[in-house]
Amino acid sequence: MLTKIIATSNNKITVATLESIKPKFKSYAGVASEAVDLAKTGGLADAVPPLVKEMHKLGVDSRFFMPLYKQIPRSNAEKMFDIKVRLGGELVPGIVLIGKIPHTDIPAYFIGNDHFFNRDGGLYVDKNKQEYKDSNLRFTFFNRGVYETMIALRWTPDILHAHDWQAALCPALKDQMTIGNPQFKGMKTALSIHNIAFSGKFSRETISIAGFKESDYTPERFEFYDSFSFLKAGVVTSDVVFTVSPHYAKQILNQKNGCGFDGILNVHKEKLFGIVNGKEDSWDPWNDNYLKEKYDSQSVTRGKEENKKHLLKRFNLKYDPAKPVFGFVGRLTWQKGIDIIVESIERLLKEKDAQFILLGTGDERYHYELEMLRNRYPDNLGIALCYDEALSHLIIAGVDFILYPSRDEPCGLVQIFAEGDGTPPVVSEEGGLKDTVKDFDPETGTGTGVVINEVTPDALLEAMGRCMKYFDNKELLLTLRKNGMAEDFSWGKSAIEYVKVFNSLMP
Incomplete structure (x- = not known):
């Protein structure tokens, strides 16, 4: 048969x-x-x-x-x-x-x-x-x-x-x-x-x-x-x-x-x-023509690092292999949790040794707040307040973790693209996010991302703290990346x- x-x-x-x-x-x-x-x-x-x-x-x-x-x-x-x-x-x-x-x-x-x-x-x-x-x-x-x-x-x-x-x-x-x-x-x-x-x-x-x-x-x-x-x-x-x-x-x-x-x-x-x-095959990192370097699960460490270098260069940010890079791609609206992302960026860059890259458009108040943040943290924050298909591919593949703490998300695609790229997503439990991302357990090595139980700045910062611990443990990080890439969302x-x-x- x-x-x-x-x-x-x-x-x-x-x-x-x-x-x-x-x-x-x-x-x-x-x-x-x-x-x-x-x-x-x-x-x-x-x-x-x-x-x-x-x-x-x-x-x-x-x-x-x-x-x-x-x-x-x-x-x-x-x-x-x-x-x-x-x-x-x-x-x-x-x-x-x-x-x-x-x-x-x-x-x-x-x-x-x-x-x-x-x-x-x-x-x-x-x-x-x-x-x-x-x-x-x-x-x-x-x-x-x-x-x-x-x-x-x-x-x-x-x-x-x-x-x-x-x-x-x-x-x-x-x-x-x-x-x-x-x-x-x-x-x-x-x-x-x-x-x-x-x-x-x-x-x-x-x-x-x-x-x-x-x-x-x-x-x-x-x-x-x-x-x-x-x-x-x-x-x-x-x-x-x-x-x-x-x-x-x-x-x-x-x-x-x-x-x-x-x-x-x-x-x-x-x-x-x-x-x-x-998701379409064109988003697979071994097929993605928008990436600086294509890769699969066997070459994910090198592939993501090369795309990360290229991404940081696009935003005139200095590459530091010891610094995790967080990202966001999407509409800048309350429904997408952009308010807690903005507050978390401020606290993250003030208290932690990390970088952040954001792409999107939406409510003007968030445009203004993000511009102010970039002025305060020009060495660690890159923002593009626009829609750019090619850049969205590069960000999702090039950052170490992607944030998607939505208050309302029927399905969501960014987290699916991210898992396929070996980029663990940080998500809420809304809608399709619950169906597509499983919270990572470092003891068993199972899971594909980090899940927050409530959409608040404190919960998001705690999750980002977990991400930084995984980033410092390269064996755990590789497991987490490969778990996401093994998921079938075709x-x-x-x-x-x-x-x-x-x-x-x-x-």
């Missing part, structure tokens, strides 16, 4: 038969509002195309749908056809371009309307950083446009997988779109919630604009605290609901973390699953979990 290794950890190999993971479905559509290398604002863009690619690798006819923003490169896309999309009582013209998911031959369909998507601002906000006031119209057009595109293509997927509120009407529209289009009757729908804080909440009139009945405007259906919610419509109507980690799936069932959805999610909890996001492994659920929906 054919076999395939799907996970390797601590020298233990988990083996699954290829037959056990063979998809029972023949076709798959991924639907999202953004995608890496096309148009991106956050982690959603990193998560969706890789899953479509993995389905393609498993022999499934896989395709991707997203809006035709102004930011989409037109050089590799061509017009297929015009469509007309019903918004309320009006037929609104649209256009569909076909291209490819970057670096693949997988079809990507871009659904456009110049009024809705050909704008000078961002994907969701205008030039003044204000949310577009017609987002309900924009994404109703997109969701209905997905169906019109499938009708024109004469292609119906066995699985339609929508992501976040911007695509969450796709499951809800299935019943009304099946009228006159019976090919959609057997299609199964899935919704992934990447962050439940974003609900797609709009005025009641959106019900009629999207073509739903007034009877759908109830607490059991689409009404959400006196508004219409795209996300709730998707939760109620989809055949299966995913979140991006098992622990987050449990957390959003309670009032503290459910953002108002805990009630309806508990009603539908039998169809709720948590699957950790994967998209191939995550895709297997999705296939298991999708297979359960098939007749």
Whole structure:
């Protein structure tokens, strides 16, 4: 019988038969509002195309749908056809371009309307950083446009997988779109919630604009605290609901973390699953073209040291092999714990012999505080208040420890990238962090990072003190690094979990 290794950890190999993971479905559509290398604002863009690619690798006819923003490169896309999309009582013209998911031959369909998507601002906000006031119209057009595109293509997927509120009407529209289009009757729908804080909440009139009945405007259906919610419509109507980690799936069932959805999610909890996001091979340190020196678990000590030297040089900081370097890459927001990081940097650099490098943008108050800290500690603190993909790779591989003490983290990717690079993460127990990082026990040599029980400066400093002890014990440090690198967070492994659920929906 054919076999395939799907996970390797601590020298233990988990083996699954290829037959056990063979998809029972023949076709798959991924639907999202953004995608890496096309148009991106956050982690959603990193998560969706890789899953479509993995389905393609498993022999499934896989395709991707997203809006035709102004930011989409037109050089590799061509017009297929015009469509007309019903918004309320009006037929609104649209256009569909076909291209490819970057670096693949997988079809990507871009659904456009110049009024809705050909704008000078961002994907969701205008030039003044204000949310577009017609987002309900924009994404109703997109969701209905997905169906019109499938009708024109004469292609119906066995699985339609929508992501976040911007695509969450796709499951809800299935019943009304099946009228006159019976090919959609057997299609199964899935919704992934990447962050439940974003609900797609709009005025009641959106019900009629999207073509739903007034009877759908109830607490059991689409009404959400006196508004219409795209996300709730998707939760109620989809055949299966995913979140991006098992622990987050449990957390959003309670009032503290459910953002108002805990009630309806508990009603539908039998169809709720948590699957950790994967990482692409381009992040593996032996494949990563952004690194000064590539390495694997056998050459991790030298590889990380060479990247550390290069990183410190980028920030005009002096290299000292006796000094540990801590790092942070991410949004500078309260949710990410940046307030306790800022306070901890001050105390760390004042009391300990260490260095710190930070990359990110966010709340202006933290920009100011970090600039002040750099002025006080110019020899040991490097900051880049921007987004820089190449630099993020170098920092995660080049620092000795990465901080990620989030107060809210559905999945998180930085800690996954860090473990793969042999950079132990310091994390809270929120969401996917709990699923992906295990606290290191120096007695047994097990664990992949350092876990804090509360998000406070004292707890973070205590954890950083533990890190410094591990740094001084090179044998422990090497064990900790190799443990992280042995973890399997590949998209191939995550895709297997999705296939298991999708297979359960098939007749």
